[in-house]
Amino acid sequence: MSKQYLTAHTVDQAHPTEIFSLAPTPTSLFSASGSSALRIHATTDPTFPLQQTIPNAHKLGCHHVCTARGGAGYVAATVGFGGEIKVWKCKDKDGNLGGEWALQWEMTPSSNGGKNAATNAPGRGRGVGGDVWAIALSTDESFLACTTSDGRIHVWDLAGRECIQTYETGSSGGGSFAMAVDLSRDGRLTASGHESGAVYVFNNDAGRLVYSLSGLAKPIRAVAFSPGGKLLAAAGNAGIIALYSVEHGEHVGNTKPSSDRPAWIMSLDWNDTGDYLLSGALDGRVKVWDPTRGICLATHSETDGALWSVRWLPRNERALAPGMSKGEMFCAAGASRSISFYREATGS
Amino acid sequence: MPLPSSKRRQRPISGPKSQVQGSARTRVLRRRQPLPHSPHIPAPSSLVSIPPQGSHDGALSQIESLLESILDAVINGADLVIPYQTARSSPGVSPAASGAGGARQMTTEVVKFPGRNIQEVKRFDALLRILELSHEALLTGNLITKRNIYYQNTELFRSQSAVNDMVDNLAFTLGVGRGDLNIVAAARGLIAGPIDVMMRNGATVHYGHGLSGGNGNLIPPINSVDKVDFHNTRWLLVIEKEATFRTLANSGYSSTSRAGHGILVTAKGFPDLVTRRFLSTLHSVRPQLNVFALVDFDPHGVSILRTFQYGSQRLDHEENVTLPHLKWLGIRSLDIMSRSSIIMSHSLQDPQSGDSQTSQEFSSQGSLAYPLGSSDDERPAKRPKYNYPRDSNESVAPLTRDDRKKAVSVMKQICGERGFDSAGLEQMQELQRMLMLNVKAEIQTVDNFGDIADWLDERLSV
Numbered sequence: 001m002s003k004q005y006l007t008a009h010t011v012d013q014a015h016p017t018e019i020f021s022l023a024p025t026p027t028s029l030f031s032a033s034g035s036s037a038l039r040i041h042a043t044t045d046p047t048f049p050l051q052q053t054i055p056n057a058h059k060l061g062c063h064h065v066c067t068a069r070g071g072a073g074y075v076a077a078t079v080g081f082g083g084e085i086k087v088w089k090c091k092d093k094d095g096n097l098g099g100e101w102a103l104q105w106e107m108t109p110s111s112n113g114g115k116n117a118a119t120n121a122p123g124r125g126r127g128v129g130g131d132v133w134a135i136a137l138s139t140d141e142s143f144l145a146c147t148t149s150d151g152r153i154h155v156w157d158l159a160g161r162e163c164i165q166t167y168e169t170g171s172s173g174g175g176s177f178a179m180a181v182d183l184s185r186d187g188r189l190t191a192s193g194h195e196s197g198a199v200y201v202f203n204n205d206a207g208r209l210v211y212s213l214s215g216l217a218k219p220i221r222a223v224a225f226s227p228g229g230k231l232l233a234a235a236g237n238a239g240i241i242a243l244y245s246v247e248h249g250e251h252v253g254n255t256k257p258s259s260d261r262p263a264w265i266m267s268l269d270w271n272d273t274g275d276y277l278l279s280g281a282l283d284g285r286v287k288v289w290d291p292t293r294g295i296c297l298a299t300h301s302e303t304d305g306a307l308w309s310v311r312w313l314p315r316n317e318r319a320l321a322p323g324m325s326k327g328e329m330f331c332a333a334g335a336s337r338s339i340s341f342y343r344e345a346t347g348s
Numbered sequence: 349m350p351l352p353s354s355k356r357r358q359r360p361i362s363g364p365k366s367q368v369q370g371s372a373r374t375r376v377l378r379r380r381q382p383l384p385h386s387p388h389i390p391a392p393s394s395l396v397s398i399p400p401q402g403s404h405d406g407a408l409s410q411i412e413s414l415l416e417s418i419l420d421a422v423i424n425g426a427d428l429v430i431p432y433q434t435a436r437s438s439p440g441v442s443p444a445a446s447g448a449g450g451a452r453q454m455t456t457e458v459v460k461f462p463g464r465n466i467q468e469v470k471r472f473d474a475l476l477r478i479l480e481l482s483h484e485a486l487l488t489g490n491l492i493t494k495r496n497i498y499y500q501n502t503e504l505f506r507s508q509s510a511v512n513d514m515v516d517n518l519a520f521t522l523g524v525g526r527g528d529l530n531i532v533a534a535a536r537g538l539i540a541g542p543i544d545v546m547m548r549n550g551a552t553v554h555y556g557h558g559l560s561g562g563n564g565n566l567i568p569p570i571n572s573v574d575k576v577d578f579h580n581t582r583w584l585l586v587i588e589k590e591a592t593f594r595t596l597a598n599s600g601y602s603s604t605s606r607a608g609h610g611i612l613v614t615a616k617g618f619p620d621l622v623t624r625r626f627l628s629t630l631h632s633v634r635p636q637l638n639v640f641a642l643v644d645f646d647p648h649g650v651s652i653l654r655t656f657q658y659g660s661q662r663l664d665h666e667e668n669v670t671l672p673h674l675k676w677l678g679i680r681s682l683d684i685m686s687r688s689s690i691i692m693s694h695s696l697q698d699p700q701s702g703d704s705q706t707s708q709e710f711s712s713q714g715s716l717a718y719p720l721g722s723s724d725d726e727r728p729a730k731r732p733k734y735n736y737p738r739d740s741n742e743s744v745a746p747l748t749r750d751d752r753k754k755a756v757s758v759m760k761q762i763c764g765e766r767g768f769d770s771a772g773l774e775q776m777q778e779l780q781r782m783l784m785l786n787v788k789a790e791i792q793t794v795d796n797f798g799d800i801a802d803w804l805d806e807r808l809s810v
Contacts, residue, residue: 063783
């Protein structure tokens with residue numbers, strides 16, 4: 001059985017330089033690129049118009065943007081190449097949620113590693129060493145997990161603006177570069193993927209490591225919990241996706257590689273029901289996978305330029321336009337600077 | 349390999365060349381034939397004069413008037429004074445932007461004798477000695493190296509880097525370039541290629557296709573050069589690594605390149621002033637000579653590229669040392685990403701994949717797992733040791749922490765300039781990719797068992 005997807009729309013040249021990260025909300029899509037501005041496109045309109053541009057968000061460019069998976073869509077976080085983290089909130093004039101996005105607070109590099117509150121103050125917390133790389137927001141939009149190049153994972157409480165947890169994966173700052181992070185939807189678990197090929201799972205309530213998962217020997221660039229929290233997917237340079245059972249901490253299998261030489265996978269995303277996995281790779285191909293059988297259901301590519309980020313759009317009950325199907329949608333972006341939107345081709 | 353003749357800029361290539369191409373397809377031993385000279389098309393003159401540079405007279409007269417004022421002070425019993433500004437640039441200021449000393453902080457100082465303390469006395473002594481040596485050098489017309497100065501009196505000068513600093517600061521104070529004081533660094537850069545350099549003292553150096561022994565390939569101080577005959581050369585390639593330079597020079601690449609005759613240069617790593625001034629002058633007297641840079645794909649390589657292009661902060665006061673038209677030939681991210689031997693290729697090295705991949709089902713496989721148990725039998729979670737994965741191609745490696753810091757600092761430098769140009773944008777994008785992939789690659793990445801000629805042919809011909 002394979003699935004059919006059609007290119008629904010392409011936003012050409014959405015950014016002046018290549019796009020490194022995408023993050024959807026129920027009504028819009030954040031995109032971050034090598035240039036300093038962030039862009040937000042509306043996903044409730046079939047032409048995906050530009051809704052807002054945030055100029056000068058990150059002077060050296062932005063490599064990660066995240067929103068809460070399965071969340072309300074009022075909070076977003078971004079990380080710039082200079083190591084600064086910015087948290088954005090969507091509020092209208094009266095302070096109610098919804099409306100324009102504005103900066104809520106910023107963490108400068110020197111304050112990232114600290115355990116104590118460090119709002120814009122260049123504090124010297126412990127573990128200032130590594131630079132911040134990947135981020136993930138909890139579903140209730142109250143916690144932010146971020147990883148650093150020295151293998152640490154910090155969890156921040158956004159309301160109190162303090163770091164409530166730091167997980168170390170190597171002897172004080174000697175850990176392998178943590179390139180990917182994810183929080184389970186129930187907020188209980190944090191997963192990190194590292195350059196060494198290791199995947200770690202931490203229990204946030206207990207504050208400790210629960211699983212150390214091997215299986216992929218090469219750098220991990222993306223980790224993702226399934227929406228139900230039963231499975232954890234990890235992928236990277238090996239070009240295949242490894243799946244782990246969260247309950248038992250076991251490696252349950254890998255996806256079948258597409259060729260002798262599968263390209264590096266840079267991005268992974270589960271759809272809302274947990275039935276399908278999306279992957280984006282450096283050869284420009286976005287693939288839809290069946291995780292239970294490990295087979296690829298569909299492959300699409302616009303160019304052979306690298307794809308840095310792929311995301312499902314949260315399921316919307318309404319069709320985009322009268323007469324259009326309500327099929328599920330996903331998007332992909334990368335070196336071509338365009339954002340491509342695909343929609344499932346349903347019979348009706 | 350098809351000859352990109354449609355992309356040739358000026359001179360159509362005649363018969364002998366296509367014969368060479370035919371034999372190229374069947375060649376096995378990779379013995380390259382030197383290309384014949386192009387046929388008789390009236391070409392602009394290949395012999396160019398180097399205009400005298402700098403202000404030697406200015407330096408000489410300033411030194412003499414300074415020495416005179418010191419003599420006067422001795423006679424009158426006043427304090428002896430040497431003006432001495434140490435130029436300090438604030439980090440992140442673009443070299444190009446601070447020409448008139450705009451954003452730089454300068455400590456306007458004088459060094460006095462008798463001094464406030466023993467250090468000042470020693471410094472006065474050292475500076476006076478340097479002035480004396482420079483004066484002598486200017487009068488005789490000889491050049492003196494900084495190394496030579498240091499060895500005149502190692503106890504007085506304390507260290508080579510102290511001498512270097514003093515010489516540069518003196519030059520800056522007097523408003524001249526270091527070369528105007530007839531003080532040079534020991535020659536470091538190398539050059540190979542079919543050009544002739546006529547020196548002001550009458551000697552002619554023919555650099556040749558290969559490497560001659562001894563000092564035959566050293567880049568001379570540009571002030572000693574009177575004329576240069578470029579002959580047929582169309583391109584100039586600056587190479588970061590000496591080893592790559594030597595391999596290419598030894599194989600005579602300057603004359604066997606499919607892109608035409610060219611010049612190979614290396615500064616053996618971070619560019620020195622003599623090499624930079626030489627290249628800058630060559631390009632200004634012959635702008636039609638395309639200049640390219642070949643550096644490693646890492647933050648240090650980009651930093652070297654930018655130093656050739658825009659200069660260094662410390663020596664910002666030096667003139668005629670920049671090469672903004674220098675094009676970045678490689679190594680670029682596309683060299684890593686498009687080569688199937690590197691990013692795309694992985695034999696399935698997953699040790700647990702086994703043969704379960706033949707079926708479409710998963711096999712349940714064990715893994716190192718430390719399940720969360722009750723507090724009784726709980727073990728402290730072990731943190732396993734990791735190995736940095738070694739890619740199949742040894743020339744590609746992960747970035748280190750310092751590499752990443754360096755990349756960010758170079759990016760800040762690029763962004764510091766008001767509205768960076770297309771070269772700056774290109775460098776930003778490559779650095780971002782470097783950080784995203786977390787890899788760096790050496791020049792050796794694109795070679796074919798040590799032979800980089802094919803790759804260069806392709807790139808230089810565009």
